[in-house]
Amino acid sequence: xxxxxxxxxxxxxxxxxxxxxxxxxxxxxxxxxxxxxxxxxxxxxxxxxxxxxxxxxxxxxxxxxxxxxxxxxxxxxxxxxxxxxxxxxxxxxxxxxxxxxxxxxxxxxxxxxxxxxxxxxxxxxxxxxxxxxxxxxxxxxxxxxxxxxxxxxxxxxxxxxxxxxxxxxxxxxxxxxxxxxxxxxxxxxxxxxxxxxxxxxxxxxxxxxxxxxxxxxxxxxxxxxxxxxxxxxxxxxxxxxxxxxxxxxxxxxxxxxxxxxxxxxxxxxxxxxxxxxxxxxxxxxxxxxxxxxxxxxxxxxxxxxxxxxxxxxxxxxxxxxxxxxxxxxxxxxxxxxxxxxxxxxxxxxxxxxxxxxxxxxxxxxxxxxxxxxxxxxxxxxxxxxxxxxxxxxxxxxxxxxxxxxxxxxxxxxxxxxxxxx
Numbered sequence: 001x002x003x004x005x006x007x008x009x010x011x012x013x014x015x016x017x018x019x020x021x022x023x024x025x026x027x028x029x030x031x032x033x034x035x036x037x038x039x040x041x042x043x044x045x046x047x048x049x050x051x052x053x054x055x056x057x058x059x060x061x062x063x064x065x066x067x068x069x070x071x072x073x074x075x076x077x078x079x080x081x082x083x084x085x086x087x088x089x090x091x092x093x094x095x096x097x098x099x100x101x102x103x104x105x106x107x108x109x110x111x112x113x114x115x116x117x118x119x120x121x122x123x124x125x126x127x128x129x130x131x132x133x134x135x136x137x138x139x140x141x142x143x144x145x146x147x148x149x150x151x152x153x154x155x156x157x158x159x160x161x162x163x164x165x166x167x168x169x170x171x172x173x174x175x176x177x178x179x180x181x182x183x184x185x186x187x188x189x190x191x192x193x194x195x196x197x198x199x200x201x202x203x204x205x206x207x208x209x210x211x212x213x214x215x216x217x218x219x220x221x222x223x224x225x226x227x228x229x230x231x232x233x234x235x236x237x238x239x240x241x242x243x244x245x246x247x248x249x250x251x252x253x254x255x256x257x258x259x260x261x262x263x264x265x266x267x268x269x270x271x272x273x274x275x276x277x278x279x280x281x282x283x284x285x286x287x288x289x290x291x292x293x294x295x296x297x298x299x300x301x302x303x304x305x306x307x308x309x310x311x312x313x314x315x316x317x318x319x320x321x322x323x324x325x326x327x328x329x330x331x332x333x334x335x336x337x338x339x340x341x342x343x344x345x346x347x348x349x350x351x352x353x354x355x356x357x358x359x360x361x362x363x364x365x366x367x368x369x370x371x372x373x374x375x376x377x378x379x380x381x382x383x384x385x386x387x388x389x390x391x392x393x394x395x396x397x398x399x400x401x402x403x404x405x406x407x408x409x410x411x412x413x414x415x416x417x418x419x420x421x
Contacts, residue, residue: 125355133347137317138189141196144321149176149198173199191288192279194317201289214281221273225266232262237406244407259399267398275311301386303374303393318343341371352405358412362404366397 153176174184179198188196236259243251275293283291297310308315318340326336345367352363373393381389 122355137194145196192282194313203287203289211284214277217277263399264395300390
C-alpha cells in the first residue's frame with residue numbers, strides 16, 4: 001500500500017501541473033485555436049480536481065493514512081514527512097477498515113461515470129461500469145452487515161449474559177470484529193456473491209475436472225456468442241435501419257420478429273455462460289460453497305417469480321439491503337417492490353446510456369413496465385398461460401429495446417452529421 005501512496009503522490013503532481021503543460025509551450029501554443037467545450041465526463045473530472053481534497057485519493061487508494069486525508073481540511077493534511085500537528089488521529093484496531101471502505105465507496109460513486117465516458121469503445125465502457133457497480137453493491141453490503149454486527153454486539157454487552165449465538169456451519173467460525181481484516185475483505189470482493197457474510201460456506205477442495213469443464217464452456221460459448229452476433233444479429237440490425245427510417249410498420253414488425261430469434265438464443269447462451277460457467281469457475285477456484293446463482297426461472301408462471309429466481313445474487317442483495325429496510329421504515333410492500341424495480345431500472349439504463357453517450361430511457365421504461373405487466377399476468381394468466389406470457393415478454397421485449405437503442409444511436413451519430421454537413 002505504501003508503493004501505491006508514492007504512485008498516488010506522483011499522479012497528484014502530474015494532475016496539478018496539467019493546466020500549465022497544456023497552456024504553456026511558447027507563442028506557438030498561444031496562437032492555437034480555442035478547443036470546443038469539454039464533454040460531460042471531462043467537465044465532471046475537472047470539477048472534482050477543483051475540490052479541496054484530492055480526488056485521486058478517493059478514486060485510487062485505500063491506504064489508511066491516505067484515506068483520512070479526504071476527511072480533513074486543507075491545513076490539517078498529514079504530510080508523508082511526518083504527522084502534522086493539526087492532523088486527525090485514526091483509531092487503532094479492527095475499525096480501521098471503516099476508512100478504506102469509505103474510500104472504496106467514494107471510488108464507486110465518484111468514478112462510476114468517468115470510466116464509462118472515457119473507456120475505449122462501448123463494450124469497454126459497459127465492462128468498466130459493471131465493475132464499479134458490482135464494487136458499490138458489495139461494499140454497501142459489507143458496510144451494512146458490519147454495522148448490524150456492531151449494533152448487536154453493543155446490545156449484547158448491555159444485556160445480561162445468555163446463550164451464545166450459533167456460529168454457523170463453518171469449521172472455524174469468525175465473529176465480529178475478528179472479521180475486519182484485509183484478507184476477509186478481498187475474499188469477499190472476488191467471491192461470486194453480492195451479500196457479505198462473516199462465515200461463507202466453503203467447499204473442502206478444488207475439483208479440477210469440474211473446473212476444467214467450466215473453463216472449456218467459457219471458452220467455447222464466448223466464441224459462439226461472438227460468431228452469432230457478427231454473423232446473424234448485426235446483419236439483421238443493419239437491415240432494420242431503412243424500415244425505421246421510412247416508418248414502414250409492416251417491415252419493422254417483420255425485422256423485429258426476425259431479430260427476436262438470434263437475440264433470444266444469444267441471451268440464453270449468455271445466461272448459461274455467466275451464471276453457470278463463469279460463476280461456478282470462480283466459486284470453485286475460491287472454494288466458495290454457495291452455488292445457488294439461479295433457480296428454475298424457466299418454469300415461471302408469473303413475472304414476479306421470474307425476477308426473483310433468474311439472478312439470485314442481485315435478488316438477495318435487493319431483498320436484504322433494499323426491500324426489507326424499506327419495510328422496517330414503514331413502507332408498504334407495494335412501495336418497497338416499486339422501489340426495487342426503480343433502482344433496477346436505473347442501473348439498467350445507466351449501463352446502456354452512459355457507454356452510448358445518449359439518454360433515451362428505453363431500458364428504464366422496459367424495467368418499469370414490468371410492474372403493470374406483473375399485475376396483468378398474475379390477474380389474467382395462470383399456469384401454463386402465465387408461463388407462456390413470461391416467455392413472450394422475454395422473446396419480444398428485448399429485441400424492441402435493442403432496435404430502439406440501435407436506431408437512436410444510428411440517427412445521432414451517422415445521420416445527424418450528414419444532415420449538418
